[in-house]
Amino acid sequence: MKFSKVTIAIIAAAAIFTVGCATANKTVSEESLGLRKTDLYTESNTTGDKTKYSDKPAGTSTKIERAFENAPPMIPHSVEGMLPITINNNQCTACHEPAIAQSMGATPIPKSHFTDFRPETSLAKNGKIVKEGKIVENTSDLKTVSKELHTLSGSRFNCSQCHAPQSEGNLVPKNEFQAEFRSKGLNEKSNLIDTINEGVK
Numbered sequence: 001m002k003f004s005k006v007t008i009a010i011i012a013a014a015a016i017f018t019v020g021c022a023t024a025n026k027t028v029s030e031e032s033l034g035l036r037k038t039d040l041y042t043e044s045n046t047t048g049d050k051t052k053y054s055d056k057p058a059g060t061s062t063k064i065e066r067a068f069e070n071a072p073p074m075i076p077h078s079v080e081g082m083l084p085i086t087i088n089n090n091q092c093t094a095c096h097e098p099a100i101a102q103s104m105g106a107t108p109i110p111k112s113h114f115t116d117f118r119p120e121t122s123l124a125k126n127g128k129i130v131k132e133g134k135i136v137e138n139t140s141d142l143k144t145v146s147k148e149l150h151t152l153s154g155s156r157f158n159c160s161q162c163h164a165p166q167s168e169g170n171l172v173p174k175n176e177f178q179a180e181f182r183s184k185g186l187n188e189k190s191n192l193i194d195t196i197n198e199g200v201k
């Protein structure tokens with residue numbers, strides 16, 4: 001038997017209509033709408049997950065895989081008593097300083113943190129901006145500069161500005177994100193110092 005295009009369209013429309021009606025008949029009570037399973041009209045029985053950072057002391061925790069290439073790794077261990085970081089008290093460097101790190105079983109602070117990426121900037125007499133000795137019209141018009149330092153760059157001193165501990169909670173909805181890395185092993189180490197100029201002309 002052959003159907004014309006019109007007949008097929010009518011049958012399809014009827015099928016969609018039937019399915020549509022069946023779904024429309026299903027009711028969902030307002031109280032149970034939403035991801036949480038408590039009454040939406042009151043907060044009295046609703047409590048959020050507690051923030052729960054790792055309480056494992058440094059040296060006993062398990063490293064967390066990087067979420068993307070060259071992401072600042074999350075801190076897997078307890079940071080109790082280490083924060084806030086102050087000019088006279090930066091305990092992070094005591095274990096993560098490259099010279100010491102290996103003996104502590106800690107990841108050494110990478111080369112990028114011992115590099116100055118900030119161009120030397122000054123103002124010329126005529127009011128123009130000078131970067132790295134050159135007058136620039138557009139201040140973002142400059143190739144990345146990298147100057148190797150012998151000490152930790154000042155811009156990397158406050159570790160917790162970029163590295164944060166991870167709280168464990170029940171995720172609703174589930175996180176389906178899957179990290180993809182361009183080369184092997186980048187889920188557990190970084191290579192920013194080698195790739196910093198990628199995409200820069």
Ligand code: HEC
Nearest residue numbers: 058059060061063073074075082091092095105106107159
């Ligand atoms: C007592 C030594 C010690 C101190 C102090 C310390 N860490 Fe660690 N850190 C470690 C060790 C060891 C590991 C590896 C995981 C483990 O064994 O617990 C680690 C892991 C890490 C990681 C994960 C590295 C990776 O490759 O995934 C980060 C990030 C980190 N620490 C940041 C910090 C920051 C920021 C501070 C200061 C607030 C700090 N650490 C203080 C020893 C230390």
Ligand code: HEC
Nearest residue numbers: 070071072092096107108110112156158159162189190192
């Ligand atoms: C301005 C943000 C920033 C600050 C501040 C900072 N980091 Fe990082 N860190 C990063 C980023 C981004 C990466 C990954 C890319 C790279 O290697 O630079 C990283 C990587 C790391 C790694 C992993 C290295 C590897 O080989 O996998 C360690 C360990 C680390 N940082 C420790 C520290 C410590 C300790 C401090 C404080 C003394 C600190 N960082 C301060 C952004 C920061």
